[in-house]
Amino acid sequence: MIQPFRPLREDFTLMRCGLYMTELLDAATRDREPVPELFALLRQGLEQLTETSTPDTLLRLFELQLLMLIGYTPQLFACVRCARDLADYETAFSPAMGGLVCRSCMTNKQQAVTLSPQTLAYLRQGVMSGAESVPLLPDDAEVCQEIETVLHQHLTARLGRELKSYAFLHL
Numbered sequence: 001m002i003q004p005f006r007p008l009r010e011d012f013t014l015m016r017c018g019l020y021m022t023e024l025l026d027a028a029t030r031d032r033e034p035v036p037e038l039f040a041l042l043r044q045g046l047e048q049l050t051e052t053s054t055p056d057t058l059l060r061l062f063e064l065q066l067l068m069l070i071g072y073t074p075q076l077f078a079c080v081r082c083a084r085d086l087a088d089y090e091t092a093f094s095p096a097m098g099g100l101v102c103r104s105c106m107t108n109k110q111q112a113v114t115l116s117p118q119t120l121a122y123l124r125q126g127v128m129s130g131a132e133s134v135p136l137l138p139d140d141a142e143v144c145q146e147i148e149t150v151l152h153q154h155l156t157a158r159l160g161r162e163l164k165s166y167a168f169l170h171l
Helices: 007-012 012-027 036-049 053-069 117-127 141-159 162-169
Strands: 091-094 099-101
Touching: 007 012, 007 036, 012 036, 012 053, 012 141, 012 162, 036 053, 053 117, 053 141, 091 141, 117 141
Parallel strands: none
Antiparallel strands: 091 099
């Protein structure tokens, strides 16, 4: 049965979120490649989008689940280069390397995002729970923006391109 997802057609914000989810899935797969797990993730995401009051939280959940399913879970517990465990206060995330990098492994040429302890805790919780249930985004707008930025940069690095629908999300 084809589901119309009517609320997505009637609400501009939800429509933009649905388009972003669809483009993410398209970018993560090859043409005509059957990947039932990813299709199920998209269907579930679109269904949840029609019922949610927190689309931003749902998008972060979708991004984490997609990354985990395609094998690009960000490394959030140790340095991606030397595997040293990292304290919460020394957290720089390298999109190019796919995770946290310690100070001694960081190079000047490397682009990295410094993470707040709240952002790191949120992302770790999402990864550890298997992204089955990510908590609501924090009330702190800066932390929410940091979470979105880190996931966006990680996805862009892993997928090899910027998604057109990402800019559309922020109209």
